[in-house]
Amino acid sequence: MAKSYELKASLRERVGKGAARAARRENLVPAVIYGDKKPAVAINLPAKEASLTLHKGGFLSQIGTIDLDGEKVSVIAKDYHLHPVKDFLMHVDFMRVAADAQLTVEIPVKFENEATCPGLKLGGTLNIVRHTVEMIVPANAIPEAIVVDLAEAGLGSSQHISAVTLPEGCKPTITDRDFTISTIATPGGAQATEEEAEGEE
Known part of the structure; x- marks a missing residue:
């Protein structure tokens, strides 16, 4: 079975380009969790841990756990964006995953x-x-x-x-x-x- 990972996250209270830029200045990666018939949730991830997880390989084919202020959410990354020049992680889209999905x-x-x-x-x-x-x-x-x-x-x-x-x-x-x-x-x-x-x- 594909390896798993866990990332701590915090709720992102504001959305939009300005909020995303502000998060990146604080060494955070903006992300969103959607799916499973629940509202989308905007979150921030610590940039270092998120980048390390991405570069270990298999990021789009692993079930991960997002620890959102103590709530554990099972997810799979569906898409991510890297900076076109500096190659750092800019955004991640996660989809919620039910155990029987x-x-x-x-x-x-x-x-x-x-x-x-x-x-x-x-x-x-x-x-x-x-x-x-x-x-x-x-x-x-x-x-x-x-x-x-x-x-x-x-x-x-x-x-x-x-x-x-x-x-x-x-x-x-x-x-x-x-x-x-x-x-x-x-x-x-x-x-x-x-x-x-x-x-x-």
């Missing part, structure tokens, strides 16, 4: 047995068509990754979603085709784009 999340793809992959040992190249797969997953069991096993992948082979053992309760949002995740390109062969790889299916 189903979420649509981009799950990273992880490859195993690359060292023993027959196609790679013969000089082939692993061409990753999809680094993530959009999936519908249980909110209380978001997987850290889906795993593609290359133990028997030969030269010129393609690895499709049907060959992947998906975590329980998880399913891809694309259901109308057996899409390609990766290929083992032959030495000197051109790497396939996602459209070209899927066009061969």
